Amino acid sequence: MTTTRDVTHLTDISKGLTQADGSFKRAASSFRRTIEKGGEFEPEKDRYHLYVAYACPWANRTLIVRKLKGLENIIGVTVVSPRLSEHGWPFGDVDPFPGAEPDPLYNAQYIKDIYLRADPQYEGRFTVPLLWDKKTETVVNNESSEIIRILNSAFNELLPADQASIDLYPEAHRAQIDEINEWVYDTVNNGVYKAGFATTQQAYEAAVVPLFDSLDRLEKILAGKDYLVGGQLTEADIRLFVTIVRFDPAYYGNFKCNLRSIRDGYPAIHLWLRKLYWNNDAFFSTTKFDHIKTSYYSQKIVNPHLIVPLGPIPLILPL
Numbered sequence: 264m265t266t267t268r269d270v271t272h273l274t275d276i277s278k279g280l281t282q283a284d285g286s287f288k289r290a291a292s293s294f295r296r297t298i299e300k301g302g303e304f305e306p307e308k309d310r311y312h313l314y315v316a317y318a319c320p321w322a323n324r325t326l327i328v329r330k331l332k333g334l335e336n337i338i339g340v341t342v343v344s345p346r347l348s349e350h351g352w353p354f355g356d357v358d359p360f361p362g363a364e365p366d367p368l369y370n371a372q373y374i375k376d377i378y379l380r381a382d383p384q385y386e387g388r389f390t391v392p393l394l395w396d397k398k399t400e401t402v403v404n405n406e407s408s409e410i411i412r413i414l415n416s417a418f419n420e421l422l423p424a425d426q427a428s429i430d431l432y433p434e435a436h437r438a439q440i441d442e443i444n445e446w447v448y449d450t451v452n453n454g455v456y457k458a459g460f461a462t463t464q465q466a467y468e469a470a471v472v473p474l475f476d477s478l479d480r481l482e483k484i485l486a487g488k489d490y491l492v493g494g495q496l497t498e499a500d501i502r503l504f505v506t507i508v509r510f511d512p513a514y515y516g517n518f519k520c521n522l523r524s525i526r527d528g529y530p531a532i533h534l535w536l537r538k539l540y541w542n543n544d545a546f547f548s549t550t551k552f553d554h555i556k557t558s559y560y561s562q563k564i565v566n567p568h569l570i571v572p573l574g575p576i577p578l579i580l581p582l
Contacts, residue, residue, distance in 0.1 A: 271349050285463030293387035294402040298417040304403050306418045308337045314393040317551035318345035318558030320505035321407040322392040327501050328411045330545035333426035345558035351375045351389045436493040443499045450477040452506050459518025475522045485531040507536050511575050513559040537582050552578045
């Protein structure tokens with residue numbers, strides 16, 4: 264399945280990425296519905312499908328939560344190729360890459376085809392993650408911060424007690440989680456993109472300085488701690504992890520976020536990162552460095568000659 268409508272003004276990453284002042288502004292996600300008992304989208308086994316890219320930090324969030332909650336047999340997943348083209352994210356049969364898969368539902372060629380199946384007149388960005396409802400053949404949600412909360416609680420009645428009891432957004436710590444999420448998103452998760460996609464020196468510096476200010480702040484928070492909030496693993500850790508694990512292999516070089524590396528400049532963050540990666544399979548098994556490096560360094564807008572650096576070696580240090 265492919266579409267005939269020309270939507271390259273939305274799929275081509277080199278088009279419409281920055282503002283007139285050279286700054287990057289991320290478009291808001293368009294599909295913001297939820298899964299809940301008694302609602303339009305009921306929690307059911309094998310009704311929903313998650314489209315992701317291992318390369319993408321926003322999609323990586325959802326893969327980690329799916330694994331932590333034991334939802335592998337309830338929600339299917341398809342992984343796209345890491346190489347963005349002018350048509351957006353391709354499936355594995357269009358652009359073969361280890362770990363990339365063809366679309367099992369509609370034999371689509373690109374993620375855009377799934378969006379346009381739900382809404383032929385769709386005018387948003389064709390992003391991952393994408394949570395799809397096979398029953399009504401539409402997009403439930405394409406906002407990662409909301410998808411991870413759906414996965415955290417919506418399917419608990421279908422899970423064994425030990426998996427259902429895992430709560431990554433506990434009531435007692437929500438205010439602190441929300442507060443950390445807000446500034447970490449703006450200056451770190453999205454901050455690396457604001458630095459990397461800036462087209463003026465002023466816009467770049469306006470992003471990279473707050474980024475490292477926030478890393479300094481996180482270093483103090485994580486000193487002597489395994490987790491950001493409440494002495495337990497929460498969504499705040501997951502949301503930060505997906506950026507930090509990509510920092511030295513991708514953002515430090517390709518996005519010019521090079522005031523300091525994580526491994527050499529932030530011992531507390533570095534230890535927190537390695538403990539999550541090496542000690543928890545939900546983080547280890549969903550982090551694919553070959554997808555990450557290939558994707559970021561295949562973006563011609565910031566790396567026109569498509570040269571992929573050999574380092575860092577190793578990609579992540581042992582504990």
